[in-house]
Amino acid sequence: MQRADSVSELRATVAEWRRAGLRVGLVPTMGNLHAGHFSLVSAARECCDRVVASVFVNPTQFGPNEDFSRYPRTLDADAQGLAGQGCDLLFAPAVEAMYPFGPGAATQVEVKGVTETLEGAFRPGHFAGVATVVLRLLNLVQPDVALFGRKDYQQLLTIRRLVTDLGLPITIVDVPTVREASGLAMSSRNQYLGADEREQAALIYATLQRMRAGIVDGEPVEAVERAATVALEAAGFRVDYVAVRQADDLAPAVAGRREGLIGLIAARLGTTRLIDNLAIDG
Ligand code: PAF
Numbered sequence: 001m002q003r004a005d006s007v008s009e010l011r012a013t014v015a016e017w018r019r020a021g022l023r024v025g026l027v028p029t030m031g032n033l034h035a036g037h038f039s040l041v042s043a044a045r046e047c048c049d050r051v052v053a054s055v056f057v058n059p060t061q062f063g064p065n066e067d068f069s070r071y072p073r074t075l076d077a078d079a080q081g082l083a084g085q086g087c088d089l090l091f092a093p094a095v096e097a098m099y100p101f102g103p104g105a106a107t108q109v110e111v112k113g114v115t116e117t118l119e120g121a122f123r124p125g126h127f128a129g130v131a132t133v134v135l136r137l138l139n140l141v142q143p144d145v146a147l148f149g150r151k152d153y154q155q156l157l158t159i160r161r162l163v164t165d166l167g168l169p170i171t172i173v174d175v176p177t178v179r180e181a182s183g184l185a186m187s188s189r190n191q192y193l194g195a196d197e198r199e200q201a202a203l204i205y206a207t208l209q210r211m212r213a214g215i216v217d218g219e220p221v222e223a224v225e226r227a228a229t230v231a232l233e234a235a236g237f238r239v240d241y242v243a244v245r246q247a248d249d250l251a252p253a254v255a256g257r258r259e260g261l262i263g264l265i266a267a268r269l270g271t272t273r274l275i276d277n278l279a280i281d282g
Helices: 007-019 035-047 075-084 126-141 153-165 188-192 195-201 203-216 221-234
Strands: 002-004 024-029 050-055 089-091 145-149 171-175 238-246 261-269 272-280
Touching (some): 007 126, 024 035, 035 145, 050 126, 075 089, 126 145, 126 153, 145 153, 153 171, 188 272, 203 238, 203 261, 203 272, 221 261
Parallel strands (some): 002 089, 024 050, 145 171
Antiparallel strands (some): 238 261
């Protein structure tokens, strides 16, 4: 696996591949890689001739009271893991390479329509940070395909909308969430959890499954959301939201419609904020 820390190295390598007519896939990450990230790399290998993975802990998508400074940075282990997965190029830029005028002075991209609700309401500015860094990565690499996990479902919709709105000639591929045996969605933030909390955290997925069963059985959305919130709070979670929404745009579910929905949860356990979702098709 090659490694590029600068934009010029990245561009030179990708340009050579392009001249050879190769199809390039990009897997953007913030590092601290786990099986969820590796499933993105393996999906990229299936649809592309060359795979670029980026590792960059993006400061502009973290709020002032969020975990930017303690976010786990494990670049050597990440590089080893990516090489083992058959990744061709690791792009691990410094902040200055991604934000030449500094993160606070960077041009920002604001995606409308799918970013205002749920995560957007609890994390103001988060999706502008995500859209800005993803657009920059797409511009630097100019991949044919970029791959994202379904676990960050609203992020996925935001990036799809970004690519459509700006007419970028890039296919966005989404990859299923990888789960631990308990059902807990893999996430770099799981390592903030203590052993007991990790066991407890599996309740989020169990709750999503119960929500899906309720909707499929014809229970009203509000009752399903309320029961799920009560169950999580009783188990010690602080719930940011429990929602059943339309999967294509996150608009409120239409009464009586059970197809094309998605259940989404964000909840805190101790100091750790966890999110997960599950498609519901009645
Ligand atoms: O999902 C992530 O890891 C990040 O939000 C992303 C897409 C790499 C942008 O920083």
